[in-house]
Amino acid sequence: MLSKIKSCGLIGIDGYILEVETDISNGMPVFEIVGLADIAVKESKERVRSAIKNSGLEFPVRRITINLSPANIKKEGSSFDLPIALGILTATEQIVNGALDKYMFIGELSLDGEIKPVHGILPMAIAALKEGMEYLVLPAANADEAAVVKGLRILPVKNITEVILHLNGEKQLDEYTIDINELFKNKTEYEIDFADVKGQDNVKRALEVAASGAHNCIMIGSPGSGKSMVAKRLPTILPAMSFEEALEVTKIHSIAGMLPSNTSLVTTRPFRSPHHTISDVSLVGGGKYPKPGEISLAHYGVLFLDELPEFSKEALEVLRQPLEDGMVNISRVNASLSYPAKTMLLCAANPCKCGNFLDPSKQCTCTPKQVQQYLGRLSGPLLDRIDIHIEVASVKYKDLESTKDEEKSSEIRERVNRARKIQLERYKGLRIYSNSQLQPSMMNKYCRLDEDCRQLLKNAFEKLGLSARAHNRILKVSRTIADIEQSEDIKQRHIAEAIQYRSLDRKFWAG
Amino acid sequence: MDQDILYWVWLGSLSNITLRKKYKLLQTFGSPYDIWHASKNELLKNQSVSPEMAAILSDRNIKELTKRKLEDLYVRKIKILPLKNSNYPACLKEIYDPPIVLYVMGELLDDELCLAVVGSRNATEYGRNMAEKISYELAINGFTITSGMARGIDSSAHIGALRANGRTIAVLGCGLDMVYPHENKELMEIISKNGAVISEYVTGTNPLPANFPARNRIISGLSIGVTVIEANERSGSLITANIALEQGRDVFAVPGNADSNNSLGTNRLIKEGARLVTGVDDILEELKFSQPGILESKENLKEISQSKVLRGLTGEERIIAEKLTDGKIQIDALADKCNLSMQLINSTLVIMELKGIVEQLPGKIFGLKI
Numbered sequence: 059m060l061s062k063i064k065s066c067g068l069i070g071i072d073g074y075i076l077e078v079e080t081d082i083s084n085g086m087p088v089f090e091i092v093g094l095a096d097i098a099v100k101e102s103k104e105r106v107r108s109a110i111k112n113s114g115l116e117f118p119v120r121r122i123t124i125n126l127s128p129a130n131i132k133k134e135g136s137s138f139d140l141p142i143a144l145g146i147l148t149a150t151e152q153i154v155n156g157a158l159d160k161y162m163f164i165g166e167l168s169l170d171g172e173i174k175p176v177h178g179i180l181p182m183a184i185a186a187l188k189e190g191m192e193y194l195v196l197p198a199a200n201a202d203e204a205a206v207v208k209g210l211r212i213l214p215v216k217n218i219t220e221v222i223l224h225l226n227g228e229k230q231l232d233e234y235t236i237d238i239n240e241l242f243k244n245k246t247e248y249e250i251d252f253a254d255v256k257g258q259d260n261v262k263r264a265l266e267v268a269a270s271g272a273h274n275c276i277m278i279g280s281p282g283s284g285k286s287m288v289a290k291r292l293p294t295i296l297p298a299m300s301f302e303e304a305l306e307v308t309k310i311h312s313i314a315g316m317l318p319s320n321t322s323l324v325t326t327r328p329f330r331s332p333h334h335t336i337s338d339v340s341l342v343g344g345g346k347y348p349k350p351g352e353i354s355l356a357h358y359g360v361l362f363l364d365e366l367p368e369f370s371k372e373a374l375e376v377l378r379q380p381l382e383d384g385m386v387n388i389s390r391v392n393a394s395l396s397y398p399a400k401t402m403l404l405c406a407a408n409p410c411k412c413g414n415f416l417d418p419s420k421q422c423t424c425t426p427k428q429v430q431q432y433l434g435r436l437s438g439p440l441l442d443r444i445d446i447h448i449e450v451a452s453v454k455y456k457d458l459e460s461t462k463d464e465e466k467s468s469e470i471r472e473r474v475n476r477a478r479k480i481q482l483e484r485y486k487g488l489r490i491y492s493n494s495q496l497q498p499s500m501m502n503k504y505c506r507l508d509e510d511c512r513q514l515l516k517n518a519f520e521k522l523g524l525s526a527r528a529h530n531r532i533l534k535v536s537r538t539i540a541d542i543e544q545s546e547d548i549k550q551r552h553i554a555e556a557i558q559y560r561s562l563d564r565k566f567w568a569g
Numbered sequence: 570m571d572q573d574i575l576y577w578v579w580l581g582s583l584s585n586i587t588l589r590k591k592y593k594l595l596q597t598f599g600s601p602y603d604i605w606h607a608s609k610n611e612l613l614k615n616q617s618v619s620p621e622m623a624a625i626l627s628d629r630n631i632k633e634l635t636k637r638k639l640e641d642l643y644v645r646k647i648k649i650l651p652l653k654n655s656n657y658p659a660c661l662k663e664i665y666d667p668p669i670v671l672y673v674m675g676e677l678l679d680d681e682l683c684l685a686v687v688g689s690r691n692a693t694e695y696g697r698n699m700a701e702k703i704s705y706e707l708a709i710n711g712f713t714i715t716s717g718m719a720r721g722i723d724s725s726a727h728i729g730a731l732r733a734n735g736r737t738i739a740v741l742g743c744g745l746d747m748v749y750p751h752e753n754k755e756l757m758e759i760i761s762k763n764g765a766v767i768s769e770y771v772t773g774t775n776p777l778p779a780n781f782p783a784r785n786r787i788i789s790g791l792s793i794g795v796t797v798i799e800a801n802e803r804s805g806s807l808i809t810a811n812i813a814l815e816q817g818r819d820v821f822a823v824p825g826n827a828d829s830n831n832s833l834g835t836n837r838l839i840k841e842g843a844r845l846v847t848g849v850d851d852i853l854e855e856l857k858f859s860q861p862g863i864l865e866s867k868e869n870l871k872e873i874s875q876s877k878v879l880r881g882l883t884g885e886e887r888i889i890a891e892k893l894t895d896g897k898i899q900i901d902a903l904a905d906k907c908n909l910s911m912q913l914i915n916s917t918l919v920i921m922e923l924k925g926i927v928e929q930l931p932g933k934i935f936g937l938k939i
């Protein structure tokens with residue numbers, strides 16, 4: 059007897075429909091799974107056998123062959139336990155239902171028949187809808203995540219018995235729904251705010267510019283100057299996430315298993331802060347069982363590399379291409395997959411080895427040469443992706459005590475939103491969305507300078523000893539500053555301010 | 570008065586008669602006009618007048634030449650300040666041997682307080698930097714910088730004052746139609762527009778070595794103090810220092826390396842009791858004691874000079890420069906003090922940096938460029 063049950067697999071961050079074909083025939087009692095299944099999938103045999111038996115059902119003592127189709131895609135994970143079990147039960151006619159075509163089943167089984175949550179539910183639910191499924195039967199703990207997908211009937215289940223009762227028409231499962239609008243409205247708030255940061259107007263302004271043009275930045279400041287504090291708040295001034303963005307971010311987090319249970323959507327921009335001892339794979343993704351790395355977890359959010367000089371050269375090297383492409387490509391035996399990685403890079407570094415170089419209240423014990431070398435090490439490919447350099451001074455005690463009202467994130471975000479809108483409009487049809495993505499070939503058109511501006515820039519290069527690589531970055535950042543001001547033309551003051559954000563190109567740092 | 574000037578120029582330019590004798594003549598006859606018109610006999614009646622002197626004083630050729638000289642001076646728009654003129658600098662008038670006539674290109678102000686900054690021609694970079702820095706800061710504090718427009722320290726002293734948009738006076742050892750040293754042609758022009766280039770020598774006088782010690786007495790005589798930066802053992806600046814002491818002026822010296830030839834003279838001055846200075850505060854503090862009253866007017870002066878420093882700046886630049894005169898400051902604190910938006914502070918500072926008014930140090934700390 060043959061049965062077919064629908065389930066879902068994952069490639070990259072997308073789900074694809076998958077059929078579990080079960081054939082039960084007379085012969086030696088063997089249980090075989092074919093169709094490029096990995097070890098975790100193969101282990102499902104033991105779980106399925108025990109789960110069926112322990113639910114008071116019959117496990118056939120015959121030859122069982124399971125094919126996961128399409129057979130040429132590698133299958134991973136434990137989410138096929140439930141469809142495999144249901145395939146066996148259907149093939150042995152313990153389940154009698156003529157409309158299984160409309161159902162997709164996902165879930166891991168425990169030995170007693172309980173159904174446990176799995177990773178990657180959101181992309182699977184999206185695929186189910188796309189493929190015309192009507193029902194998605196899935197672990198109860200994943201219900202919130204799947205319910206975000208409108209147009210699909212979500213049927214959460216706790217154990218295999220509930221599924222059988224439902225399919226045999228003995229006890230209907232309840233459909234699960236949530237109000238997305240309500241959810242989205244309430245959850246887009248952050249618990250932290252720029253208003254918590256006292257003073258530091260220069261840092262705030264620089265980050266506003268960065269946020270407005272999606273420019274990568276680096277902050278240089280002594281320990282305790284508040285770099286981590288402001289970094290965490292960068293997402294709060296980025297434009298609010300759209301529903302589509304939230305879906306995509308949630309997909310990635312879902313696949314990586316980073317989505318807390320009972321969460322339907324990641325509604326705030328992610329902030330990822332990997333430690334400098336992180337492996338290359340964890341940073342950009344990949345591995346034997348491919349998973350998104352930190353850079354993809356920071357998709358549509360902020361990737362914060364604290365203590366940048368402490369990261370290995372290799373780690374920084376692997377970041378380069380993804381930062382450029384907004385995407386990580388991983389090649390596999392039979393396919394290549396990709397994870398999105400549109401993130402804003404924010405780095406922090408001490409000014410020197412001992413950290414005190416910029417702190418007037420402490421003594422720097424480094425020699426001038428050591429000071430130069432410390433940040434000098436950073437030069438190169440990664441620094442070439444960074445548009446804005448911010449020097450963070452330690453805030454004086456009296457300023458920390460100040461009760462002056464600081465500007466709220468929401469107020470800053472309003473200006474950021476306005477500037478971003480101008481960019482979206484301007485770059486319509488060009489497949490870029492912000493000034494930071496401007497390609498050299500587009501500069502002539504979008505960063506046109508009049509004679510005065512050109513003169514200023516030339517003058518600056520001659521007098522301030524800026525390095526040549528600063529040129530295009532200054533242009534892009536000037537474009538953003540002009541956009542914040544809603545000025546069509548780039549003016550001298552915009553260029554001058556942009557020059558201010560190139561500290562590391564100055565002779566006194568770069569040596 | 571115009572007529573009078575002729576006689577003063579004449580008396581002043583008689584190079585074979587010593588200053589002492591000229592003062593004596595003035596005492597006896599009352600005015601250059603009277604000397605010019607005195608007959609040889611009248612002149613000789615006077616004990617202090619030798620026959621040679623009487624011959625010079627009644628030489629018609631010289632008198633004719635002087636008339637032409639005067640025309641030349643008018644054409645060159647050189648101002649002439651006789652000793653008895655009310656605009657003649659008061660402190661110079663006080664000295665033991667004031668010039669009979671001062672020739673001026675530019676402008677001398679009644680109320681200006683001058684400090685001299687002088688030193689070696691063969692200055693080191695250290696010396697030139699110190700000269701520029703100290704002059705700059707003194708100028709910011711409202712003082713006019715006097716010096717000799719020579720190569721090295723003198724030039725740096727003038728430049729420092731000019732950088733601060735302050736006033737400076739160059740005293741030459743030749744006529745004002747000469748440029749010495751030649752490479753300072755442009756500097757001379759700028760000084761005459763931001764102060765004055767002056768000399769006691771009439772146009773056509775060459776820069777003879779003997780003129781320079783005499784020139785030095787004017788530099789110190791105009792000033793309430795003299796700062797010496799780099800001088801070797803035989804430097805003319807040491808002579809200036811000695812003259813300054815005789816004139817009752819304060820003498821300051823900037824120390825140098827013990828083994829530097831360029832600092833042998835200044836280090837010796839310090840050993841002999843000159844006030845050691847490493848910055849303007851040392852000078853200001855000394856003046857407070859030695860010349861009480863002067864520093865009271867200083868606050869007032871500072872305001873005047875600041876308004877000069879700030880000349881030619883745009884609104885925001887001016888606000889920023891004003892705050893920076895108090896010293897170096899981090900950008901957030903500066904923005905607070907100026908009450909300007911961060912973006913305006915950021916862009917204005919870069920523009921001021923490019924104009925050479927402001928310098929940036931690591932940590933987004935800004936200061937006026939010295």
Ligand SMILES: Nc1ncnc2c1ncn2[C@@H]1O[C@H](COP(=O)(O)OP(=O)(O)O)[C@@H](O)[C@H]1O
Pocket residue numbers: 254255256257258279280281282283284285286287288453458
């Ligand atoms: N501008 C500021 N306003 C309020 N608190 C601050 C500020 N700067 C620093 N702090 C306090 O100091 C702590 C240390 O700052 P942190 O962000 O960890 O510094 P860094 O990352 O530069 O070493 C913060 O957690 C915060 O409590």
Ligand SMILES: [Mg+2]
Pocket residue numbers: 282285286287364
């Ligand atoms: Mg930190």
Ligand SMILES: [Zn+2]
Pocket residue numbers: 410411412413414415422423424
């Ligand atoms: Zn250090």
